[in-house]
Each structure stands twice: as structure tokens, then as C-alpha cells.
Amino acid sequence: MSTALIPTPGFREALAFEWTKFASLRSTVWTTATAALVTVLGAVFVGLTGSLQPDDTVLGGSLTLSVVALMAAGVVGALTVSGEYASGTIAATLAATPRRGRVLAAKATLLAGMLYGLGLAACTVAYLLGDAVLDGSYAQGEPLPALFGVAALFSAVGVLGLAIGTVVRHAAGAVAAVVAVLLLPSLFGPLLGGLRPWVAGASPTAALEKLTQTSDATPDTVGTLGPWPSLALVTAYTAVALAGAALVLRRRDV
Template identity: 75%
Template sequence: MTTSTTTAAASPPGFREALAFEWTKFTGLRSTLWTTAATALMTVIGAVFVGATGSLQPDDTVLGGSLTLSVVALMAAGVVGALSVCGEYSSGTIATTLTAVPRRGRVLAAKAALVSATLYAVGLASCTAAYLLGDAVIDGSHPQGDPLPALFGIAAVFALVGALGLAIGTFVRHPAGAVTTVIAVLLLPSLFGPLFGDLQRWIAGATPTAALEKLTQTSDAAPDTVGSLGAWPSLALVAGYTVLALTGAAVALRRRDA
């Protein structure tokens, strides 16, 4: 009886316990809470702005116009993911985390599950609210767009970018460097794509922002600009390399000192 009790006491925390630890840290860190709030508010503010200014092009959809600032919100989502791990490195609490949960892969999996689920919920709620608000204030002469199931895919992009930010933060470990890298990954392919000639649409089309533009059905998401993949294949591509990035981050976390 004593031996079994000792073994049970020495066993590492399970995934549920690790997830509870991560939730406590996530909600106790001001930077992640404020950035998550900013992620939620940006799309709604964008819908109000577009409706008030009447700045949409004739072929822009109500859905796309309502989510004009969703790309900015997407960058904030990536920052949330990066800060969820970099905040621990900058404060030194990562050593405590890895002592409490020695299985480092479990720590990263718990962080990824928490960040992804939180940002999926935030993305779905805020983008739905922005669309409903935009539908009420945007000129009815614009085509409506198809909000369903697109809004679920848009929320998934937010979740994936948060997980991608987490992977980048695990590699970089420094908050400023990780935030800069996240923004660069999201923006630079679109900015520098024209320098690559005919390859532009494939370089720009592989980014999370391209998947977002296709799901929001914006007039800028033409095949010659962001690739010929449809919205859902683009989302699947983003999911694929996000999983690869998290796998690499897990390997790096296991091999490096805290």
C-alpha cells in the first residue's frame, strides 16, 4: 500500500492538471488578457468604421466589409500565442512550470489547447458580432456574402494563428523578438510577394491572412493575388504547417534548458 501510494504521489500531473495550470497563468498575465481583449474589439470597431464612412468598393461584400480589421485582429491573436509562453521566459516562471509538469510536450500541448480554444471562441464571437453590426449599418446595395460556414472557418484561422504564435514564441523565447516574428510571418509574404513575379500568388497565398481574406470573401482575394487554392484548402494548408511548427517547438522545448 505504501509503495503504490508513493508511486501515485510521484506521478507527473496529467493533461487536465497542466491545462488548469496554464489557465491560471493565462488569466493572471495582463499582457495576454489585454491583447485578447484587443483581438475581440478590433473587428467590431472595424465594422462600425466601415459603416460610418461608407468606404466599401461596389463589389465588396457585407461580410468582407464588416471584417475589414480582421487582419489586424489576426496579428493580435498571434501575439497572444507568443506572449503566452514568452511571458514565462521573461519572468523566469518557465522553470517553475517545467518543474511542476516535467513532461515538456504536455506543457506545450496544454498551452496550445488553451490558446487555440480561447482564440476560437473570441474569434467566432467577435466576428459574428461584427458581421451582424455591419449588416445593420452598411449600405444594402452591397452583396451580402455567405457568413455560414465561413465564420466558423474564420474563427479557426484565429485559433491556428494563436497556436502558430505559440510555436514561434517557444523558438524565440524573447517577447519583442517573438512579436516581431509573428507580425513578419503574417505580413511580409504579402508585402514582398510582388518581387517574386509569377510566384507571388503562391507565396502570398500560403499565409494565414490569405486564408482569412478568402473566407471573408473580400474583393482582394483574387486567385492572381493570393493563389488559386479555395478558402477551405487554404485553411487546411495553414493547419498543416501550424502542426509542423508546434512539433518543432516541442522538440526544441525538450532539448533546451529552461
């Protein structure tokens, strides 16, 4: 009596599995929704309170709270995998798709595509609302192609969170690590003297400040690297982190 081998699911099937799991996990859905909502509400709040600096731009002011949304994007990435470890479903996932690199690639693709679309839509709406609410005394800024760059940064930080969550596995630890990666370079940068622009300038939050053209993005705080090279740098070390996470995932039992 012969038994047929069960075929290994392809990438499209793995991607569909990941979407089903993501949509069924309330923590990731609500955190993703929060990332979009806080960006839009931040534009309205800043516009109505008139709390911008005189040298700020409409784009920078409208996206003031996008840094909170960026952290939420990283947390979504971390929860996407750590939530499976917490519930124990990761074992079933890896049993259904034995090629672990494919599982991680499917998660990363889902996150990158979803966060890009969400980030672009939320930031565009925030900018339009801010432009409508703010008076004409502020410089407009250059929303295009900056908004596409901000959306790409959301994707990169989400995938970075995924890499961190894959290595750490525990939800609380992964979330804390994501927040630390985003905030600590800026918080401790002033303690590093001449190294401050190099350390703080390499962080995702620095890239966000440059892309949104906020008045806080001065060379002595976020370095002299331009917005697009900063985005490229974040993308590069995110890719390295994801490759490292894939290696860890392959070598671990679960």
C-alpha cells in the same frame, strides 16, 4: 524511511495551470481583448464611413479589420510562452510538469479553444453590426460556414504564435517574428513575379481574405487555392511548427 513520489500532473491539471497563468498575465489578457474589440469596431467604422468597394460584400467589409485581430491572436500565442521566459516562471512550470510536451499541448489547447470562441463571437457580432449599418447596395456574402473558418484561423495563428514564441523565447523577437510571418508574404509577394500567388497565397492573411470573401482576394494576389484548402494549409504548417517547437523544448535545458 520511505518517501512518496509526487505524481506527475495529468493533462487536465496542466490545462488548469495554464489557464491560471494566462488569466493572471495582463499582457495576454489585454491583447486578447484587443483582438475582439478591433474586429467589432472595424465593422462599425467601415459601415459609417461607407469606405467599401462597390464589388465588396457585407461580410468582407464587416471583417475588414479582422487582419489586425489575426495578428493580435498570433501575438497572444507568442506572449503566452515568451512571457513565462521573461518572468522566469517557465522553470517552475517545467518543474511542476516534467513532461514538456504535455505543457506545450496544454498551452496549445487553451489557446486554440479560447481564440476559436472569441474569434467566432467577435466576427459574428461584427458581421451583424456591419449588416445593420451598411446600406443594401452590397452583396451579402456567405457568412456560414465562413465565420466558423475564420474562427478556426484565429486558433491556428494563435498556436503558430505559440510555436514561434517557444523557439524564440524573447517576447520582442517572438512578436516581431509573428508579424513578419503574417505580413511579409503579402508585402514582398509583388517582388517575386510569377511566384507571388504561391508565396502570398500560403500566408494566413490570404486565407483570411478568402474566407471573408473580400474583393481584394484576387487569384493574382492570393493564388487560386480555395478558402478551405487555404485554411487546411495554414493548419498543416502550424502543426509542423508546433511539433518542431515541442522538439526544441524537450532538448533545451529550460
